[in-house]
Amino acid sequence: MKILMTASEAVPFAKTGGLADVATALSRALEQDGHDITLVMPHYPQLLPHGSRQRFQIEPIGDEFTVPVGPRKSSGSFLKARLPDSNIQVILVDQPDYFDRPSPYVYENIPYEDNCERFVFFSRAIVAAIKQFGPFDIVHANDWQTGLLPALIDIEARKHSPEIRRIGTVFTIHNLAFQGRFWHWDMVLTGLDWKYFNWKQMEFFGDLNLLKTGIVFADMVTTVSPTYAREIQTPDFGWGLDPALSGRGNSLVGILNGVDTEVWHPEVDRFIKVNYTADDVAEKKPICKADLQKAVGLQQKPDVPIIAMISRMSQQKGFDLLQKAGDRLLSNDAQFVFLGTGERPFEQFVKELAQTHPGRVASMIRFDEELAHKIEAGSDLFLMPSEFEPCGLNQMYSMLYGTVPLVHAVGGLADSVVPMTGDTLREGTATGFSFQRYSCEAFLEAFEAALRTYRDKETWLELQKNGMLQDLSWSNSARNYVQVYQRALEKHTPEV
Numbered sequence: 386m387k388i389l390m391t392a393s394e395a396v397p398f399a400k401t402g403g404l405a406d407v408a409t410a411l412s413r414a415l416e417q418d419g420h421d422i423t424l425v426m427p428h429y430p431q432l433l434p435h436g437s438r439q440r441f442q443i444e445p446i447g448d449e450f451t452v453p454v455g456p457r458k459s460s461g462s463f464l465k466a467r468l469p470d471s472n473i474q475v476i477l478v479d480q481p482d483y484f485d486r487p488s489p490y491v492y493e494n495i496p497y498e499d500n501c502e503r504f505v506f507f508s509r510a511i512v513a514a515i516k517q518f519g520p521f522d523i524v525h526a527n528d529w530q531t532g533l534l535p536a537l538i539d540i541e542a543r544k545h546s547p548e549i550r551r552i553g554t555v556f557t558i559h560n561l562a563f564q565g566r567f568w569h570w571d572m573v574l575t576g577l578d579w580k581y582f583n584w585k586q587m588e589f590f591g592d593l594n595l596l597k598t599g600i601v602f603a604d605m606v607t608t609v610s611p612t613y614a615r616e617i618q619t620p621d622f623g624w625g626l627d628p629a630l631s632g633r634g635n636s637l638v639g640i641l642n643g644v645d646t647e648v649w650h651p652e653v654d655r656f657i658k659v660n661y662t663a664d665d666v667a668e669k670k671p672i673c674k675a676d677l678q679k680a681v682g683l684q685q686k687p688d689v690p691i692i693a694m695i696s697r698m699s700q701q702k703g704f705d706l707l708q709k710a711g712d713r714l715l716s717n718d719a720q721f722v723f724l725g726t727g728e729r730p731f732e733q734f735v736k737e738l739a740q741t742h743p744g745r746v747a748s749m750i751r752f753d754e755e756l757a758h759k760i761e762a763g764s765d766l767f768l769m770p771s772e773f774e775p776c777g778l779n780q781m782y783s784m785l786y787g788t789v790p791l792v793h794a795v796g797g798l799a800d801s802v803v804p805m806t807g808d809t810l811r812e813g814t815a816t817g818f819s820f821q822r823y824s825c826e827a828f829l830e831a832f833e834a835a836l837r838t839y840r841d842k843e844t845w846l847e848l849q850k851n852g853m854l855q856d857l858s859w860s861n862s863a864r865n866y867v868q869v870y871q872r873a874l875e876k877h878t879p880e881v
């Protein structure tokens with residue numbers, strides 16, 4: 386199949402969260418499965434890693450294009466880039482006014498005022514790319530930034546070209562909390578008729594909602610875990626979009642993300658002190674632990690467990706629980722490592738913990754890919770007490786690194802971590818700890834159970850090995866996406 390993957394971020398060109406990992410890793414897995422993949426994203430020159438122009442062979446391709454953005458016309462051009470070690474063609478949409486900025490969506494935590502305009506432009510630029518670089522069988526849109534795209538294809542583009550008429554569209558929701566919701570006059574920017582601004586299509590409580598637009602107009606809708614697919618059809622997790630989602634019936638499918646094991650695997654990881662496998666984790670992981678303690682300024686104590694979090698610091702990720710549980714967590718003989726950025730009060734909280742517990746708590750308020758790898762390799766227990774979690778990647782990275790995850794049993798966390806019980810230990814399936822009710826008590830109970838188990842070296846090693854030996858690679862997920870693509874295509878195949 387010829388697939389156009391579209392996303393507002395993708396590693397190694399730009400990353401703010403899991404979407405960037407998924408866009409690239411899924412593309413790679415599909416390519417390895419024999420599909421022809423083009424990945425299109427904005428060109429953010431300020432976010433490209435140093436030396437990218439040579440490394441990724443970035444150069445112009447195709448013709449300049451002009452698209453309507455509301456009453457105005459905006460022009461842009463395309464650059465091509467090579468995704469290392471693959472035949473995936475990357476197309477970067479170049480428009481400096483919109484994308485030559487210090488970060489993709491926000492500045493100092495405040496969204497850019499013209500975000501709607503920027504991503505309407507991006508969606509229209511993708512239609513221009515389809516015309517220049519197509520034909521494609523499938524166009525795969527991701528999150529609100531490309532939510533308009535399925536509507537543009539369905540309402541406008543199919544009419545003009547027989548090739549586009551047959552394209553199947555798939556829309557993936559990576560996080561329902563981010564909806565691309567804008568005031569109603571921004572409907573004008575989309576260039577679509579006001580008749581689509583109704584509660585069943587693009588309108589949401591008086592506003593324009595680009596995530597809803599994608600959900601309604603795509604042939605197939607997916608989200609990043611089976612449990613999250615069920616949860617978001619309920620009022621508790623649906624953020625008001627539960628009716629639109631349940632309205633899609635069996636065209637809404639949950640597919641658990643995989644892990645890019647060429648980047649995230651202790652056997653090949655190039656950032657960690659020594660590489661290791663399930664066979665020598667007991668001997669080698671302590672070397673990574675000592676290295677981490679040195680790197681972040683923790684006391685060199687091999688027998689004290691290191692508890693880690695790498696995360697956006699937000700309510701979603703459970704930082705309110707962490708704040709409430711702080712004193713009791715710290716009353717245990719354990720060290721803590723926090724890496725992340727986010728809401729100021731949470732950043733302040735972990736910074737203060739580090740100041741008041743030097744040598745026991747290390748807090749790094751920054752984005753640091755290399756340190757994230759060292760933390761996965763050097764820690765013992767990884768916390769993900771998220772209030773909700775569409776999929777989550779770090780609990781899966783943790784399992785592969787022999788770092789036992791402790792999670793709130795929701796969304797992808799419930800689908801990927803098997804909590805330790807007598808039965809799961811006997812069956813050899815236990816991989817971590819979880820708690821059901823989102824409360825400080827339930828979290829602390831699970832935490833204390835994890836610390837008790839840590840002192841039982843034999844059981845702990847079993848948990849580590851069970852996690853490390855799982856197949857969390859993308860190949861299974863990619864096969865599930867191909868089935869979804871086939872179903873999307875069938876919707877436009879004339880019956881014979």
Ligand code: ADP
Nearest residue numbers: 402403696724725751752753754757777778779
């Ligand atoms: P999100 O909801 O933020 O997308 P995920 O768990 O799905 O959460 O993915 C987050 C990704 O971003 C993970 O790969 C995680 O390691 C990474 N990450 C988050 N914050 C940081 C940071 N400060 N430094 C390095 N990596 C980070």
